[in-house]
Amino acid sequence: MLDLFTVLNKGGLVLWKHAYTSLSGGPVEALIKNVLIEERSGTDTYVKDTYALKWSFANELDLVFVVAYQKILQLPYIDELLETVKRLFVETYKDTVIADQGIHGDYSNFDSIFTKVLQSLETKYSSNRTRAPRKFEDTKKFETTLKGSQSEVFVTFFLGGGPGTQIANNKSISSSSESGGKLAVDDDEITKNIKALKLQGSPRGPGKGGRKHGTPSRSNSTTPSTTPGTEKKKSQKQMRVWDGQIAKGEMEALDYSGGSNADAMDEDMVKSQHMDEAKLGSKNKQGIYEVQDVDMVEDDDDDYEFADDIDHMDNTQQQQQSAGGTGIFSFLKSISGQREMTADTLDPILASMKEMMISKNVAKEIADRLCESVKSSLLGKKLGSFERVSVVVRTSMESALKRILTPKNSLDILRDIEQAKSEKRPYVITFIGVNGVGKSTNLSKVCFWLLQNNIKVLIAACDTFRSGAVEQLRVHARNLRALQTSGGGVVELFERGYGKDSAGIAKDAIAYAGTNNFDVVLIDTAGRMQDNEPLMRALSKLVSVNNPDKIIFVGEALVGNEAVDQLTKFNNALKDFSGLQNPRHIDGMILTKFDTIDDKVGAALTMTYITGQPIYFVGCGQTYLDLKNLRVSHIVHSLLRN
The missing domain is CATH 3.40.50.300 (P-loop containing nucleotide triphosphate hydrolases)
Incomplete structure (x- = not known):
């Protein structure tokens, strides 16, 4: 069962929610703070305490759809529920949200729609899980029955007898022989085997380990007789010196960091080796010593521009989109700013950007998550008349990097x-x-x-x-x-x-x-x-x-x-x-x-x-x-x- 489904805008205002129980620990607030604000939405699921949260964006309306449930549950319909509810909510309240970001809208009627969608999905996936019960003949319990033992020929005959073997009674043997079984054992052999089992199960004799008092122990019989005069004197064992440990005398001999050696050190030599005035920091107005900033290579003509191949891909995509129509209608569409960013538009640019970040030593997993997060925040957005996809992606990535790298606490x-x-x-x-x-x-x-x-x-x-x-x-x-x-x-x-x-x-x-x-x-x-x-x-x-x-x-x-x-x-x-x-x-x-x-x-x-x-x-x-x-x-x- 779900715990919460809510719809909120990217400003954090809750437009609609359906709660089945009160959530402790504020998992939705933690999702906004630790995932959405910090551009970590490239992950599939966010776990907070006992809750698992999934989300989906409607970027054309700046809305976020969030579902929360117990993380121990396996709910296969969550992804379909998110997409279905998002589609229905956008279709129903698109004009209301566009008018004023949904602040003054009334969304109470969506409760009945959500309930019907949830019930239909639960019924759909529960019917998929039902399976025909297993036959009793296929279970292990059937093997313990008389019919099961006869069908599987569980009667075991043995001739030599020994621990761990089983002996069938006369009835089972006779029934097996009457039913055409090839194995047959006479009564004398069965009697011998039963006696052997009785002897194995009988308690052991007196003494430890069943050994008789009169039988000498193995250790006593094999111990050689020695006299005091013939005993060899044991050599004294040398103490082992473990790795990482040295004797006190050796430590003092190897210590060049104290005593007269340190006193005789020339301080001017130390300063000449470690004091480069060019690297020395400066003191601010409060008299606090601050270290220098890292010297970074600056390219005046670069200005964060992407490679030419990305711009070429951008131009090609625009040409392909404009080629879909001709005449005055395509011209009006191109200047009206109605181009929508889709996965086909974003994927080539983000792929090139991901390769560039990996070449800069970013871990592949992090580059994947970051690009997925930027993609999810741009899908469905409309481009202006003179906006380029590469510039929009670059701006979004730049803001995402700054949000991730900006310290959240004082340094x-x-x-x-x-x-x-x-x-x-x-x-x-x-x-x-x-x-x-x-x-x-x-x-x-x-x-x-x-x-x-x-x-x-x-x-x-x-x-x-x-x-x-x-x-x-x-x-x-x-x-x-x-x-x-x-x-x-x-x-x-x-x-x-x-x-x-x-x-x-x-x-x-x-x-x-x-x-x-x-x-x-x-x-x-x-x-x-x-x-x-x-x-x-x-x-x-x-x-x-x-x-x-x-x-x-x-x-x-x-x-x-x-x-x-x-x-x-x-x-x-x-x-x-x-x-x-x-x-x-x-x-x-x-x-x-x-x-x-x-x-x-x-x-x-x-x-x-x-x-x-x-x-x-x-x-x-x-x-x-x-x-x-x-x-x-x-x-x-x-x-x-x-």
């Missing part, structure tokens, strides 16, 4: 840090991601940005798995201290070595930061593949135990289709393994290696589309100043540029 981390300081607690940021994407390096870049804003930072070394992870952070902390010559920024490393529980180390680091008045705790975690369940459980435990303020996913700008799998499984792991009623999810992303991709910025769109979360920074180099802002206009321009 002002410094303001959130000040809020946490007023609550007298440290602000906690956890960095997660797969192996080798640059989590530790970009954590250090974020730390440099915070130090420039006079923030007291504690770095928690919670990567206790990878060899050298703690030493790497120790070197970063030492370099950052050398670069921080003015202001109130302070950086310190909190580490407990290798082989420890990362969740416990993070908890101790947060407690240490609270005691010593640190403003921010940056938690570095071990890299892990999204399919590694034990490590994903450990990550979920770290997040559940410590509840960080921000969970930042660090991903490569080079990644394509793999980004969908990574982000989906990381989010699912945080949800499924947390054990919390309201589990956490990824709060934002940092894209690394952004200087290696030219204009192939598709990973930014893919990650934002999957998570619905913003991109805070992008990494564009190896120094601490190579952290930059990525504007929405940069991504849109790169994706729509040839």
Whole structure:
């Protein structure tokens, strides 16, 4: 059964609805917010809590038809119901909706029409599901009856007897022989078999395992007799050194990040390696240090134009449409603006656009959904006298990209840090991601940005798995201290070595930061593949135990289709393994290696589309100043540029 069917315009006004029950959790409002506004209508079904929602557009009237039902139900008539109700509603109230967007219309008479349509579809599909009942002879229960056993010859004769075999009684044997059966067994053989079964079913003899007291055990009989003088002295076993663990003496010998080695380091050398004045950000009017924006290649003569072949397709379609009529009537039709956008008109342009986005490193699944969403929002719309299909599609795609990429929450981390300081607690940021994407390096870049804003930072070394992870952070902390010559920024490393529980180390680091008045705790975690369940459980435990303020996913700008799998499984792991009623999810992303991709910025769109979360920074180099802002206009321009 349905829960709700409603008709609303694209402004959110409900024109008509038929509700069978009150819906909890606002699934229709969630559909508008998370799907329709964010251009995610390319998906087939939207699931919210226990509800599944489907929808269809009537773009010529700017209407949306939505049906909601329990997601556990399999209702095969939903798609046909949507299209039928849409057609009847448009035919009945087209003039009313055109007049004033349906605001003052009366649609109460549509209840009877909807009820008849729903009943007819339910009857149609229920009759299709009815099947003739199965015959009793075809069921397994029939095999247990006398007739079934005789027909299937279930009587089993055996000669040797043994466990798991069955013996038929004399009646069944005689009936089988009388009916012409070829098998025959004499009474003496049956008696022997019955005695064998009785012996097998009899209780075992005394002693463990049915062994008699007088019978010696196998272990006693095979144990060699030894005397104290002939026993060999066992050699002492050497302690095993597990991977990732080294002795204390070896650690001190290999540690070049502390003691006299660190004291003797030339700070001028560090500054010359990591301080490029051209990459240094600037302070705004409020005195806040801001990183630079990404340098994007600008083409003055491009101006978001599509390729010539798309324009050629547009011209060809217009010629084909105008060729359908001749004379004054076709001329009047061409200037009256009555051309309607159909699937045949949109498909070639959207196909070319999809190929272009995939070439810019957008995941194929995301490109398909986005093009389907744009197509569903344009089908049925009328073109003006001088409008081109390619321009309309480009404009719609541009607005869709901006809606997806525009952050829905504030990106002002410094303001959130000040809020946490007023609550007298440290602000906690956890960095997660797969192996080798640059989590530790970009954590250090974020730390440099915070130090420039006079923030007291504690770095928690919670990567206790990878060899050298703690030493790497120790070197970063030492370099950052050398670069921080003015202001109130302070950086310190909190580490407990290798082989420890990362969740416990993070908890101790947060407690240490609270005691010593640190403003921010940056938690570095071990890299892990999204399919590694034990490590994903450990990550979920770290997040559940410590509840960080921000969970930042660090991903490569080079990644394509793999980004969908990574982000989906990381989010699912945080949800499924947390054990919390309201589990956490990824709060934002940092894209690394952004200087290696030219204009192939598709990973930014893919990650934002999957998570619905913003991109805070992008990494564009190896120094601490190579952290930059990525504007929405940069991504849109790169994706729509040839």
